[in-house]
Amino acid sequence: ALRASRRLKNGAALLASKLAAAAAQLRHLPRAYRLVRAAAGRWTPAWLALLLAQGLVPVAVVYLTKPLVDSVTAAVRAQGAWEAASPALLWALAMAAAIVLGEILRAALEWTGTVQARRVEDHVSALIHAQSTRVDLAFYEWPEYHDHLHRARQEARYRPVALLESCGAFIQNGITLAAMAAVLLHFGWW
Numbered sequence: 001a002l003r004a005s006r007r008l009k010n011g012a013a014l015l016a017s018k019l020a021a022a023a024a025q026l027r028h029l030p031r032a033y034r035l036v037r038a039a040a041g042r043w044t045p046a047w048l049a050l051l052l053a054q055g056l057v058p059v060a061v062v063y064l065t066k067p068l069v070d071s072v073t074a075a076v077r078a079q080g081a082w083e084a085a086s087p088a089l090l091w092a093l094a095m096a097a098a099i100v101l102g103e104i105l106r107a108a109l110e111w112t113g114t115v116q117a118r119r120v121e122d123h124v125s126a127l128i129h130a131q132s133t134r135v136d137l138a139f140y141e142w143p144e145y146h147d148h149l150h151r152a153r154q155e156a157r158y159r160p161v162a163l164l165e166s167c168g169a170f171i172q173n174g175i176t177l178a179a180m181a182a183v184l185l186h187f188g189w190w
Contacts, residue, residue, distance in 0.1 A: 025163065032163045039123030040116040047116060050109040051168050055175030057102035063183055064095045113168075117161045124156035 037044045071088035078084030132149060139145045 028163060029167055032160045035124070035160050036116060036120050036164050039120040041119075043112055043116050043119065047109070047112045047168070048171075050105055050112060051172045052175060054102065054105040054109055055172040056179055057098060057105060058176050059179040059183055060098045061095065061102070062180065064091060064098055067091050068095055113161070113165060116164075117158075120161050121157045124160065125153065128152050128156060 033044075040047075068088070068091040071084075071091050075081075075085040075088045128149070135145075
Protein backbone atom coordinates (compact mmCIF):
# COMPACT_ATOMS: atom_id res chain seq x y z
CA ALA A 1 0.00 0.00 0.00
CA LEU A 2 2.91 2.32 0.75
CA ARG A 3 4.48 1.63 -2.66
CA ALA A 4 1.19 2.28 -4.39
CA SER A 5 0.84 5.55 -2.50
CA ARG A 6 4.38 6.59 -3.50
CA ARG A 7 3.75 5.67 -7.15
CA LEU A 8 0.55 7.68 -7.11
CA LYS A 9 2.35 10.70 -5.61
CA ASN A 10 5.21 10.36 -8.12
CA GLY A 11 2.73 10.05 -10.97
CA ALA A 12 0.82 13.10 -9.77
CA ALA A 13 4.04 15.08 -9.40
CA LEU A 14 5.15 14.04 -12.89
CA LEU A 15 1.79 15.02 -14.34
CA ALA A 16 1.89 18.35 -12.52
CA SER A 17 5.39 19.08 -13.83
CA LYS A 18 4.37 18.16 -17.39
CA LEU A 19 1.30 20.40 -17.18
CA ALA A 20 3.39 23.26 -15.78
CA ALA A 21 5.90 22.87 -18.62
CA ALA A 22 3.09 22.83 -21.18
CA ALA A 23 1.52 25.93 -19.64
CA ALA A 24 4.88 27.69 -19.75
CA GLN A 25 5.14 26.92 -23.46
CA LEU A 26 1.65 28.22 -24.19
CA ARG A 27 2.80 31.80 -23.70
CA HIS A 28 4.98 31.39 -26.79
CA LEU A 29 2.09 30.23 -28.95
CA PRO A 30 0.85 33.65 -30.18
CA ARG A 31 4.35 34.66 -31.27
CA ALA A 32 4.92 31.32 -32.95
CA TYR A 33 1.58 31.57 -34.74
CA ARG A 34 2.39 35.10 -35.96
CA LEU A 35 5.79 33.93 -37.14
CA VAL A 36 4.35 30.94 -38.99
CA ARG A 37 1.53 33.07 -40.43
CA ALA A 38 4.04 35.68 -41.67
CA ALA A 39 6.23 32.98 -43.21
CA ALA A 40 3.62 30.60 -44.59
CA GLY A 41 0.89 33.07 -45.55
CA ARG A 42 -2.33 31.40 -46.63
CA TRP A 43 -1.00 27.92 -45.84
CA THR A 44 -1.68 28.54 -42.14
CA PRO A 45 -5.48 29.02 -42.44
CA ALA A 46 -5.56 26.02 -44.80
CA TRP A 47 -3.70 24.01 -42.16
CA LEU A 48 -6.20 25.09 -39.50
CA ALA A 49 -9.14 24.17 -41.75
CA LEU A 50 -7.63 20.74 -42.39
CA LEU A 51 -7.17 20.29 -38.63
CA LEU A 52 -10.83 21.09 -38.08
CA ALA A 53 -11.98 18.71 -40.80
CA GLN A 54 -9.70 15.91 -39.64
CA GLY A 55 -10.90 16.42 -36.07
CA LEU A 56 -14.47 15.75 -37.20
CA VAL A 57 -13.77 12.58 -39.21
CA PRO A 58 -13.57 10.20 -36.20
CA VAL A 59 -16.91 11.56 -35.01
CA ALA A 60 -18.42 10.86 -38.42
CA VAL A 61 -17.10 7.29 -38.30
CA VAL A 62 -18.58 6.76 -34.84
CA TYR A 63 -21.85 8.37 -35.89
CA LEU A 64 -22.07 6.09 -38.95
CA THR A 65 -21.35 2.93 -36.95
CA LYS A 66 -24.80 2.61 -35.36
CA PRO A 67 -26.85 2.82 -38.58
CA LEU A 68 -24.38 0.48 -40.30
CA VAL A 69 -24.66 -2.13 -37.55
CA ASP A 70 -28.45 -1.73 -37.41
CA SER A 71 -28.80 -2.13 -41.19
CA VAL A 72 -26.47 -5.16 -41.26
CA THR A 73 -28.49 -6.73 -38.44
CA ALA A 74 -31.72 -6.07 -40.37
CA ALA A 75 -30.19 -7.61 -43.51
CA VAL A 76 -29.13 -10.73 -41.60
CA ARG A 77 -32.61 -11.07 -40.10
CA ALA A 78 -34.13 -10.72 -43.57
CA GLN A 79 -31.77 -13.50 -44.74
CA GLY A 80 -30.02 -11.28 -47.26
CA ALA A 81 -33.06 -9.92 -49.08
CA TRP A 82 -32.03 -7.05 -51.35
CA GLU A 83 -34.53 -4.65 -49.80
CA ALA A 84 -32.89 -5.15 -46.41
CA ALA A 85 -29.32 -5.43 -47.71
CA SER A 86 -29.28 -2.26 -49.81
CA PRO A 87 -29.38 0.14 -46.82
CA ALA A 88 -26.48 -1.81 -45.29
CA LEU A 89 -24.47 -1.32 -48.47
CA LEU A 90 -25.23 2.40 -48.50
CA TRP A 91 -24.14 2.77 -44.87
CA ALA A 92 -21.02 0.71 -45.59
CA LEU A 93 -20.20 3.01 -48.52
CA ALA A 94 -20.72 6.06 -46.31
CA MET A 95 -18.39 4.54 -43.68
CA ALA A 96 -15.77 3.75 -46.32
CA ALA A 97 -16.05 7.29 -47.69
CA ALA A 98 -15.51 8.73 -44.21
CA ILE A 99 -12.43 6.56 -43.67
CA VAL A 100 -10.99 7.45 -47.09
CA LEU A 101 -11.72 11.13 -46.43
CA GLY A 102 -9.83 10.84 -43.15
CA GLU A 103 -6.80 9.43 -44.96
CA ILE A 104 -6.96 12.12 -47.64
CA LEU A 105 -7.17 14.81 -44.97
CA ARG A 106 -4.25 13.25 -43.08
CA ALA A 107 -2.10 13.28 -46.23
CA ALA A 108 -3.15 16.86 -47.07
CA LEU A 109 -2.40 17.95 -43.50
CA GLU A 110 1.02 16.32 -43.66
CA TRP A 111 1.77 17.97 -47.00
CA THR A 112 0.57 21.37 -45.77
CA GLY A 113 2.68 20.99 -42.65
CA THR A 114 5.74 20.20 -44.74
CA VAL A 115 5.21 23.27 -46.90
CA GLN A 116 4.73 25.38 -43.77
CA ALA A 117 7.88 23.97 -42.20
CA ARG A 118 10.00 24.78 -45.24
CA ARG A 119 8.62 28.29 -45.52
CA VAL A 120 9.12 28.97 -41.82
CA GLU A 121 12.66 27.61 -41.96
CA ASP A 122 13.49 29.87 -44.90
CA HIS A 123 11.82 32.88 -43.28
CA VAL A 124 13.56 32.45 -39.93
CA SER A 125 16.90 31.83 -41.63
CA ALA A 126 16.42 35.09 -43.55
CA LEU A 127 15.56 36.91 -40.31
CA ILE A 128 18.66 35.54 -38.60
CA HIS A 129 20.82 36.44 -41.58
CA ALA A 130 19.40 39.98 -41.68
CA GLN A 131 19.97 40.42 -37.95
CA SER A 132 23.51 39.05 -38.14
CA THR A 133 24.41 41.63 -40.80
CA ARG A 134 23.18 44.47 -38.58
CA VAL A 135 25.36 43.72 -35.57
CA ASP A 136 28.74 45.30 -34.99
CA LEU A 137 31.71 43.32 -36.28
CA ALA A 138 33.06 43.10 -32.73
CA PHE A 139 30.29 40.63 -31.91
CA TYR A 140 31.84 38.10 -34.29
CA GLU A 141 34.96 37.98 -32.13
CA TRP A 142 33.06 36.60 -29.10
CA PRO A 143 32.65 32.82 -28.83
CA GLU A 144 29.36 33.30 -26.98
CA TYR A 145 27.94 35.16 -29.97
CA HIS A 146 28.89 32.29 -32.28
CA ASP A 147 27.21 29.85 -29.90
CA HIS A 148 24.02 31.93 -29.85
CA LEU A 149 24.05 32.32 -33.62
CA HIS A 150 24.65 28.60 -34.15
CA ARG A 151 21.84 27.62 -31.75
CA ALA A 152 19.49 30.14 -33.32
CA ARG A 153 20.16 28.73 -36.78
CA GLN A 154 19.75 25.13 -35.61
CA GLU A 155 16.59 25.69 -33.57
CA ALA A 156 15.01 27.97 -36.17
CA ARG A 157 14.47 24.93 -38.32
CA TYR A 158 12.11 23.13 -36.03
CA ARG A 159 11.06 25.06 -32.90
CA PRO A 160 8.24 27.27 -34.25
CA VAL A 161 6.76 24.53 -36.39
CA ALA A 162 7.10 21.93 -33.61
CA LEU A 163 5.23 24.20 -31.21
CA LEU A 164 2.52 24.82 -33.77
CA GLU A 165 2.25 21.11 -34.62
CA SER A 166 1.89 20.21 -30.96
CA CYS A 167 -0.80 22.82 -30.53
CA GLY A 168 -2.39 21.63 -33.78
CA ALA A 169 -2.63 18.11 -32.41
CA PHE A 170 -4.12 19.54 -29.22
CA ILE A 171 -6.67 21.54 -31.24
CA GLN A 172 -7.56 18.55 -33.42
CA ASN A 173 -8.01 16.26 -30.43
CA GLY A 174 -10.02 18.94 -28.65
CA ILE A 175 -12.34 19.24 -31.65
CA THR A 176 -12.74 15.48 -31.75
CA LEU A 177 -13.45 15.36 -28.02
CA ALA A 178 -16.00 18.18 -28.14
CA ALA A 179 -17.78 16.75 -31.18
CA MET A 180 -17.78 13.26 -29.66
CA ALA A 181 -19.24 14.67 -26.44
CA ALA A 182 -21.97 16.38 -28.48
CA VAL A 183 -22.80 13.10 -30.22
CA LEU A 184 -22.82 11.19 -26.93
CA LEU A 185 -24.95 13.84 -25.20
CA HIS A 186 -27.59 13.09 -27.80
CA PHE A 187 -27.95 9.64 -26.25
CA GLY A 188 -27.89 10.85 -22.64
CA TRP A 189 -25.70 12.91 -20.35
CA TRP A 190 -24.56 9.94 -18.25
